[in-house]
Amino acid sequence: MANIKEIARIAGVSVTTVSRVLNNHPYVSKDKRTAVLETIEQLNYTRNMNAVHLITGRTGAVAVILPFINSFYFSVVMDGLAQAALAAQYRLILCQTNYVPEEELKVLDMLRNKEIDGVIIVSTALNPEVIEPYTIYGPVVTCQNSGERQFSSVYIEHYAAFRHGLEYLYSKGHRRIGYCEGRQNGSSASIRQNAFQDFLAEKGLPFDPEWMIFDCIREEDGAEVARRLLDKPDRSGRPEAMMISGDHVAAGLIIEARKHGLKIPEDLAVMGFDNQPIGRLLGITTIDNQLHQMGEAAFGIIHEHINGSSLPVTRKLEYRIIERSTV
Amino acid sequence: MANIKEIARIAGVSVTTVSRVLNNHPYVSKDKRTAVLETIEQLNYTRNMNAVHLITGRTGAVAVILPFINSFYFSVVMDGLAQAALAAQYRLILCQTNYVPEEELKVLDMLRNKEIDGVIIVSTALNPEVIEPYTIYGPVVTCQNSGERQFSSVYIEHYAAFRHGLEYLYSKGHRRIGYCEGRQNGSSASIRQNAFQDFLAEKGLPFDPEWMIFDCIREEDGAEVARRLLDKPDRSGRPEAMMISGDHVAAGLIIEARKHGLKIPEDLAVMGFDNQPIGRLLGITTIDNQLHQMGEAAFGIIHEHINGSSLPVTRKLEYRIIERSTV
DNA sequence: ATATTTTATGAAATGGATTCCATAGCAAGC
DNA sequence: GCTTGCTATGGAATCCATTTCATAAAATAT
Numbered sequence: 080m081a082n083i084k085e086i087a088r089i090a091g092v093s094v095t096t097v098s099r100v101l102n103n104h105p106y107v108s109k110d111k112r113t114a115v116l117e118t119i120e121q122l123n124y125t126r127n128m129n130a131v132h133l134i135t136g137r138t139g140a141v142a143v144i145l146p147f148i149n150s151f152y153f154s155v156v157m158d159g160l161a162q163a164a165l166a167a168q169y170r171l172i173l174c175q176t177n178y179v180p181e182e183e184l185k186v187l188d189m190l191r192n193k194e195i196d197g198v199i200i201v202s203t204a205l206n207p208e209v210i211e212p213y214t215i216y217g218p219v220v221t222c223q224n225s226g227e228r229q230f231s232s233v234y235i236e237h238y239a240a241f242r243h244g245l246e247y248l249y250s251k252g253h254r255r256i257g258y259c260e261g262r263q264n265g266s267s268a269s270i271r272q273n274a275f276q277d278f279l280a281e282k283g284l285p286f287d288p289e290w291m292i293f294d295c296i297r298e299e300d301g302a303e304v305a306r307r308l309l310d311k312p313d314r315s316g317r318p319e320a321m322m323i324s325g326d327h328v329a330a331g332l333i334i335e336a337r338k339h340g341l342k343i344p345e346d347l348a349v350m351g352f353d354n355q356p357i358g359r360l361l362g363i364t365t366i367d368n369q370l371h372q373m374g375e376a377a378f379g380i381i382h383e384h385i386n387g388s389s390l391p392v393t394r395k396l397e398y399r400i401i402e403r404s405t406v
Numbered sequence: 407m408a409n410i411k412e413i414a415r416i417a418g419v420s421v422t423t424v425s426r427v428l429n430n431h432p433y434v435s436k437d438k439r440t441a442v443l444e445t446i447e448q449l450n451y452t453r454n455m456n457a458v459h460l461i462t463g464r465t466g467a468v469a470v471i472l473p474f475i476n477s478f479y480f481s482v483v484m485d486g487l488a489q490a491a492l493a494a495q496y497r498l499i500l501c502q503t504n505y506v507p508e509e510e511l512k513v514l515d516m517l518r519n520k521e522i523d524g525v526i527i528v529s530t531a532l533n534p535e536v537i538e539p540y541t542i543y544g545p546v547v548t549c550q551n552s553g554e555r556q557f558s559s560v561y562i563e564h565y566a567a568f569r570h571g572l573e574y575l576y577s578k579g580h581r582r583i584g585y586c587e588g589r590q591n592g593s594s595a596s597i598r599q600n601a602f603q604d605f606l607a608e609k610g611l612p613f614d615p616e617w618m619i620f621d622c623i624r625e626e627d628g629a630e631v632a633r634r635l636l637d638k639p640d641r642s643g644r645p646e647a648m649m650i651s652g653d654h655v656a657a658g659l660i661i662e663a664r665k666h667g668l669k670i671p672e673d674l675a676v677m678g679f680d681n682q683p684i685g686r687l688l689g690i691t692t693i694d695n696q697l698h699q700m701g702e703a704a705f706g707i708i709h710e711h712i713n714g715s716s717l718p719v720t721r722k723l724e725y726r727i728i729e730r731s732t733v
Numbered sequence: 734a735t736a737t738t739t740t741a742t743g744a745a746a747t748g749g750a751t752t753c754c755a756t757a758g759c760a761a762g763c
Numbered sequence: 764g765c766t767t768g769c770t771a772t773g774g775a776a777t778c779c780a781t782t783t784c785a786t787a788a789a790a791t792a793t
Contacts, residue, residue, distance in 0.1 A: 082779055093743040098781060106741050128519040129465065130779035133456040134748050140499070148475065149485035158476035161502035165509065172467070173500040175488035182492065192455040298687045331687055356654070357684060360625045360661055409749050420773040425751060433771050457749035461778050 081122040090118040101126060137196055140170040141381055142186050145201040146178045151327060151355050152370060156201050156222065159374020167382055178204040190216040197381040201374075202265070218384030220377050223266045231384065231392040233376045235368045237267045240398040241274040241322070244350050244366050248320045249282060251406055253348055257290030257318035259304055259328055271324060290318045301331025308347070309339050320348035320406070326358030326365050333361060333405065349405040362404040369396045408449040417445040428453060464523055467497040468708055469513050472528040473505045478654060478682050479697060483528050483549060486701020494709050505531040517543040524708040528701075529592070545711030547704050550593045551720075558711065558719040560703045562695045564594045567725040568601040568649070571677050571693050575647045576609060578733055580675055584617030584645035586631055586655055598651060617645050628658025635674070636666050647675035647733070653685030653692050660688060660732065676732040689731040696723045 083101075087094040092111050099107045100115040107115075118124075132138045143160060145153045157173070164171045172195060176182040183205050189195045190213055197218040200210070207225040219230040224237075248256055258275045260268050272291075279286045292304055301323065311317050323329040329351035333343050341347055351358050351365035358365045373396055380392050410428075414421045419438050426434045427442040434442075445451075459465045470487060472480045484500070491498045499522060503509040510532050516522045517540055524545040527537070534552040546557040551564075575583055585602045587595050599618075606613045619631055628650065638644050650656040656678035660670050668674055678685050678692035685692045700723055707719050 083781095084779080087743095094780075095743055095782080096741090099742090102781085106739090108741065111742085125515065125518045127460065127779055128516070128521040129456055129460040130748090131781080133454065133460050133750090133779080134781045136456075136748080138456065143500075147485060148488060149481045154476045154481040157500070158474055158502070161475060161500060165502060165504070171500050171502075173470075173484070173488060173498050175485070175492060175498075177492070188452065189455070191452045194455045298683045302687065327683070330684070334687055356625045357657070360629065360658055410751095411749080414773095421750080422752080422773055423771090426772090429751085433769090435771065438772085454749050457778090458751080460749080460780095461751045463778080 081124045083126065086115065086118050086122065086124055089122070090114045132193075136193060137385075138170075138194060139168070140172055140195045141197045141199060141378070141385075142172040142174050142189055142195045143199045143201060144174050144176055144183055144186050144203055146204075147175055148173065151325075152353060153201060155370040156374040156377075159371040159376075160199065160201075160378045161374075162371075163375045163378035163382075167378070169378075169382065176204075178202075180204050184209075187213045187219075190219075196385045199377050199381055201377075218381050220381045220384070222373055222377055224270075225266075229391055231380045231394075233373055233380065233394045233396065234267075235373070235396045235398050237270040238274045240366055240368060241271045241352075242278055243398070244322055244352070244400060245275065245278045247364075247400055248322065248348060248350055248406060249284075251320075251348065253320035253406075254284055255287075255290075255315075255318045255320070256284060257287075257292070257308075257321045259292045259295040259301070259321060259323040259325075259332070261294070261296050261324060261328075263293040268324070275322065287318075295323070295325065295328045298327050298331035301328035301333075302335035303331075304328075305332045305335035305339070305341075309336070309341070317347070320344075320350065322350050322352075324352040326351035326353050326355035326363055329363050329365070329405070330357045330361050333363065343405050351405070354401055358403075364403045364406040365401050366398055367401050368398045372396060408451045410453070413442065413445050413449065413451055416449070417441045459520075463520060464712075465497075465521060466495070467499055467522045468524045468526060468705070468712075469499040469501050469516055469522045470526045470528060471501050471503055471510055471513050471530055473531075474502055475500065478652075479680060480528060482697040483701040483704075486698040486703075487526060487528075487705045488701075489698075490702045490705035490709075494705070496705075496709065503531075505529075507531050511536075514540045514546075517546075523712045526704050526708055528704075545708050547708045547711070549700055549704055551597075552593075556718055558707045558721075560700050560707065560721045560723065561594075562700070562723045562725050564597040565601045567693055567695060568598045568651075568679075569605055570725070571649055571679070571727065572602065572605045574691075574727055575649065575675060575677055575733060576611075578647075578675065580647035580733075581611055582614075582617075582642075582645045582647070583611060584614075584619070584635075584648045586619045586622040586628070586648060586650040586652075586659070588621070588623050588651060588655075590620040595651070602649065614645075622650070622652065622655045625654050625658035628655035628660075629662035630658075631655075632659045632662035632666070632668075636663070636668070644674070647671075647677065649677050649679075651679040653678035653680050653682035653690055656690050656692070656732070657684045657688050660690065670732050678732070681728055685728075685730075691730045691733040692728050693725055694728050695725045699723060 083094050083097050087097045096111055097115050100112050148154055161171055174186045183203055190198055200221040207228050211229050214229045221232040224234045225232055262268055308317050329349050333349055336347055343349055351363040354365050354367035376394055410421050410424050414424045423438055424442050427439050475481055501513045510530055517525055527548040534555055538556050541556045548559040551561045552559055589595055635644050656676050660676055670676055678690040681692050681694035703721055
């Protein structure tokens with residue numbers, strides 16, 4: 080109802096003065112300031128932020144693109160983002176896109192439309208070259224390695240991390256190694272797959288396509304893998320060790336395998352990924368990849384971009400193996 | 407750069423006509439329409455949504471208040487919300503508040519400021535009477551039962567659901583029943599606590615304050631509870647059954663208890679809550695409380711409110727016991 | 734006493750779209 | 764031949780706050 084003009088009229092000052100009071104600018108006399116504040120109080124006035132956004136060209140909001148929030152990986156990254164955004168007094172628009180490219184493009188269009196100040200892409204179905212042109216409208220930060228681009232990124236070196244895990248299995252004497260992955264396509268998944276295949280090739284280890292299993296998303300998928308491996312009557316037809324991206328999937332596999340009397344790690348070694356609480360509980364040896372820090376860093380970078388720094392940044396995060404008892 | 411005025415000038419029409427084209431209004435001749443569309447294409451024009459928000463008084467965005475996203479409960483509800491919002495072409499602003507009242511009030515102020523069209527409160531530290539006055543600025547929906555209020559809510563009947571679980575334990579012959587809860591305060595937690603105490607009193611069952619354990623948030627807390635219970639040398643000093651709000655906590659307890667040689671459910675029956683994937687994996691008997699549907703319903707209600715329906719709605723969701731093998 | 738800086742204030746332009754209201758041509762109805 | 768209704772179009776008001784520019788008084792410096 081009430082607007083700045085009315086406040087000005089009633090307080091007997093100009094709209095400029097009201098705006099100054101609102102924004103804590105100096106050069107407002109004490110009496111006028113109190114007059115304005117009193118009128119604001121009386122009329123229960125607050126500014127219409129849409130008008131502010133229009134004139135300032137800023138909204139104090141950043142969009143976050145991810146496929147779904149209901150997964151350990153994304154909810155931890157999101158928590159890191161949200162924590163940082165809260166501290167910086169920024170708003171996050173959660174754009175859960177289900178990996179639908181059109182939806183993701185709509186979000187990038189929000190940047191053109193000036194609805195948001197920046198976009199953080201946690202995971203996307205879009206190719207980097209599709210994203211790049213949007214950077215002229217505002218800062219974009221990805222949480223995936225997207226090569227040499229005009230936008231910033233924060234990521235863990237999946238290739239190195241995964242190889243490191245494989246080296247660890249190797250050092251423990253394991254030679255027949257299998258591998259479970261989530262979605263087969265997807266940038267980090269294919270990087271991990273390369274790491275896996277390169278490693279086997281370099282070490283001259285046996286490669287059995289049946290030991291490379293995709294679409295392991297949920298706990299139950301891990302259990303299913305256990306059943307499938309146990310189906311093999313011949314023990315030598317089974318891997319000795321499994322590298323599994325996602326501790327929850329590893330947990331499913333372990334619990335199911337134990338049900339069938341398998342000893343972990345004696346009969347089957349299991350190496351997880353993501354350092355999830357369930358992994359800690361079950362004593363799963365895993366690779367911590369600092370998801371929370373990734374979120375924090377991604378927000379930090381976009382925040383800097385919004386406040387002027389225009390050069391793209393590439394930040395690699397550390398990973399480390401957490402030795403527990405499943406290898 | 408380019409605005410509607412410039413498009414109008416170059417296309418040789420009025421701004422009104424451009425606006426009509428933009429909004430698919432009828433009464434625009436074919437040639438003018440194409441002229442406008444071509445000019446838009448040429449100048450790579452998109453509208454400034456902040457101007458649209460200002461004049462229309464709508465933003466197409468809804469804020470979601472919750473303490474943290476990184477937990478099963480909240481991420482599932484959020485997923486439900488996000489799914490519904492995507493379908494309705496709405497944006498969700500994730501306001502992770504850490505249960506800090508000032509932050510929550512800031513979000514409600516966004517409603518006053520017209521930055522958002524509505525607020526969905528998944529969980530809050532604020533009392534309903536503090537929230538109520540904000541409903542004059544726009545629709546508010548809570549995911550907690552907040553009594554007779556001027557705003558809508560969607561919730562499961564925690565009291566009934568919890569009692570139902572207790573009845574189930576009772577029907578299986580358990581008499582010495584313990585209870586694990588997350589935060590001690592918090593509306594649904596205290597409702598559950600009442601249900602627990604009322605039930606014991608009515609059935610004349612033994613109540614030991616040591617069997618009522620709070621601050622069980624994480625898996626590890628459940629493991630800690632197991633250790634504490636096992637410390638009791640005397641078996642009759644231990645409960646026969648535990649009612650645990652949160653399957654992940656139940657999982658922690660079960661895994662730790664089994665490590666110490668306890669048989670579940672023979673030595674200790676465990677009933678979970680929330681129907682989480684980990685519960686399914688471990689065969690935990692639990693209560694499903696339709697969290698995803700809660701999110702969907704909450705969005706549905708706020709969407710209806712935004713589109714006119716002003717009467718507050720109260721929607722109760724069904725719950726059901728999922729019988730597995732820990733009771 | 735004069736020149737300069739600091740403080741205080743407001744008018745008007747700006748950001749960019751939507752929509753009410755007015756006007757007019759043209760077709761159909763009686 | 765006259766009224767009513769539909770299609771098409773534009774002018775101007777509206778939404779509301781920020782900021783530049785101009786002006787003037789007061790305070791400080793020379």
